[in-house]
Amino acid sequence: MLNVLLVGNGQCGNRILDAVNKHAMNRGSNVKEAGGGFSKYFSKHNYQSNVQTIAINTAINDLKEMKFTKAKDRVHIKNLHGVGANRNIGKEVFEQQKSNIMRSIEERGDFDIAFVITSASGGTGSSFTPPLIEEIKKSHNFPVYALVILPFREEGTLYLQNAAFMLKELREGPCDGIILADNQYLKSIGGNVQEAYDGINSMIAKRLLFLLDSLDSEMMMVTDLGDFKTVMSGGAGLATIGYFKAENEMPIRTVIQNCISPRGLLFSTDAYKEGGRAMVILKGDKKYLSMEEISTEVEKLSGAIGHVFKGVIVENGSLPEALCVLTLNSAEELESLYEGAIQAIGMEKDKKDRVKKKKEMESSFMTIDGMDPEY
Numbered sequence: 489m490l491n492v493l494l495v496g497n498g499q500c501g502n503r504i505l506d507a508v509n510k511h512a513m514n515r516g517s518n519v520k521e522a523g524g525g526f527s528k529y530f531s532k533h534n535y536q537s538n539v540q541t542i543a544i545n546t547a548i549n550d551l552k553e554m555k556f557t558k559a560k561d562r563v564h565i566k567n568l569h570g571v572g573a574n575r576n577i578g579k580e581v582f583e584q585q586k587s588n589i590m591r592s593i594e595e596r597g598d599f600d601i602a603f604v605i606t607s608a609s610g611g612t613g614s615s616f617t618p619p620l621i622e623e624i625k626k627s628h629n630f631p632v633y634a635l636v637i638l639p640f641r642e643e644g645t646l647y648l649q650n651a652a653f654m655l656k657e658l659r660e661g662p663c664d665g666i667i668l669a670d671n672q673y674l675k676s677i678g679g680n681v682q683e684a685y686d687g688i689n690s691m692i693a694k695r696l697l698f699l700l701d702s703l704d705s706e707m708m709m710v711t712d713l714g715d716f717k718t719v720m721s722g723g724a725g726l727a728t729i730g731y732f733k734a735e736n737e738m739p740i741r742t743v744i745q746n747c748i749s750p751r752g753l754l755f756s757t758d759a760y761k762e763g764g765r766a767m768v769i770l771k772g773d774k775k776y777l778s779m780e781e782i783s784t785e786v787e788k789l790s791g792a793i794g795h796v797f798k799g800v801i802v803e804n805g806s807l808p809e810a811l812c813v814l815t816l817n818s819a820e821e822l823e824s825l826y827e828g829a830i831q832a833i834g835m836e837k838d839k840k841d842r843v844k845k846k847k848e849m850e851s852s853f854m855t856i857d858g859m860d861p862e863y
Contacts, residue, residue: 490537490704490713493602494592494696497620498613499550500637501606502543502557504684507693509533509541509556537704540596542591544620545610546570546581560573563592571611575653578615589616590623601703602632602711603667603696608654609639609647618657631664631717635696637688638670638755638825645832652829655822665720667727667813669754670821692754695729698811701797702769711767711799716813719797723764723815726822728755733809739810740770741781747810749791756821757814763793764815771801772808793817 497503512533533539533556543562545551547570551562565585571578582589604621608615621632636655639647658666674688703713707739720727730753732746746752747758747768759766768786777800790796 490601490700491597491599492535492537492539492700493596493599494539494541494603495593495604495620496541496543496557497604497606497616498545498610499547499607500606500610501613502545502550502554504605504635504689504692504696505541505543506557507689508696511690511693511697512539513556532858536701539700540599541813542592542596544592544612544616546578563589565589565612569747571615573609573611573650575611575615575650578611579619581612581694582616582619586619586623587778589620590627593624593857598628599630601630601716603635604632605637605692605696607637607639608651609637609643610650613784614650614654618654618661618663621637621658621663625662631720633665633667633720634658634663634817635667635669637692638668638672640671640675641825641828645835648825648829648832649836652826659665659725663674663725664717665725667729667754667817668819668822669728669757673756673821674754691731695731695754695811698731698769698771698809699729699813702771702801702811705799705801711769711797715767715797715799718795719765719767719813720817722794723817724819726814726819727813728753728757729815730754730759731810734772734776734807736807737776738808739781740776740778740810741774741785741804743808743810744768744770744782744785744812747812753811755819757819759789759812759814759818760792762816762818763789764817765795766790766815767797767799767813769799769801769811770808771803771810772806773804775801776808777802 494505496502512535541557543551543554543557546565546567548564551564567581571581604617606617608614617634624632639651669690669692675684690739703716730747732743732752734743766789786796786798
């Protein structure tokens with residue numbers, strides 16, 4: 489059995505972690521909507537592995553909003569009511585509270601793998617995540633991956649520049665790999681902003697849960713943690729996840745095609761052009777799992793990008809579904825985000841310069857206070 493640590497960092501990370509706990513709680517039961525006043529004390533999460541979850545936040549209200557994560561797994565870092573999207577303040581707070589944060593992790597034992605879930609754009613999550621991973625890696629040998637949510641591009645200049653600097657720090661640090669999900673790319677899921685966020689959180693949570701199960705399952709064809717680590721070590725240190733489940737009796741080749749197509753991925757990329765390595769896991773009733781079709785599609789992908797691991801899980805009575813972990817050699821969409829961040833930094837600098845000039849002009853006017861005109 490795998491020992492897995494899931495850390496939800498900041499508001500976005502907290503909400504996705506809560507969605508993971510929700511789906512882990514609900515599966516295998518007839519309960520449509522678990523949660524409520526008592527779930528933070530008595531909830532039972534049906535994880536296949538030994539999964540420990542921790543939600544970290546400087547804003548107590550964000551932690552209180554969580555419905556499916558136990559109270560003991562919510563760690564409030566006291567700093568008034570958040571860090572206001574200011575990464576410099578966030579880094580200072582982390583350094584001050586580092587021992588408390590690390591103690592909350594150490595108390596849960598040792599792990600085989602860890603995922604830190606966070607937004608790239610806010611304050612607590614984007615500022616805490618790089619130094620948190622660095623601290624974990626100082627004292628542990630297990631791999632730590634960052635699941636990073638990119639912002640809506642219209643969210644503002646501060647969020648864009650936060651995302652760029654946070655990703656830079658992660659890529660230069662000891663993080664074992666970055667899994668990207670993009671709010672901008674996924675925003676068509678819901679009718680309004682709240683529905684879009686809820687839909688994205690649920691989508692990411694289901695994929696992460698599928699991945700954890702597949703790394704700790706009895707399979708007809710096996711993919712394991714070692715394969716995942718090999719996949720994540722390929723490419724440019726960046727990855728994304730694709731998923732698709734058939735709604736009817738659909739051929740497995742079509743399920744695989746949809747999984748690695750734009751409609752199935754969490755980040756905008758062409759798998760055949762930008763992919764580095766991949767792991768494809770298939771699940772469903774044996775009658776859907778044609779090995780000839782599976783081999784054809786996997787060989788098509790491996791012919792374009794290189795090595796592809798494949799795993800097959802037989803689940804009697806289930807429609808076919810597929811999950812793909814895809815590492816990237818390049819990411820055109822990420823380059824576009826960086827360009828936007830450079831423009832955002834320029835805009836913020838221009839505004840500060842204008843304010844400075846205005847203050848200098850005002851101070852010039854102040855020098856005539858107490859004086860009379862001379863004619």
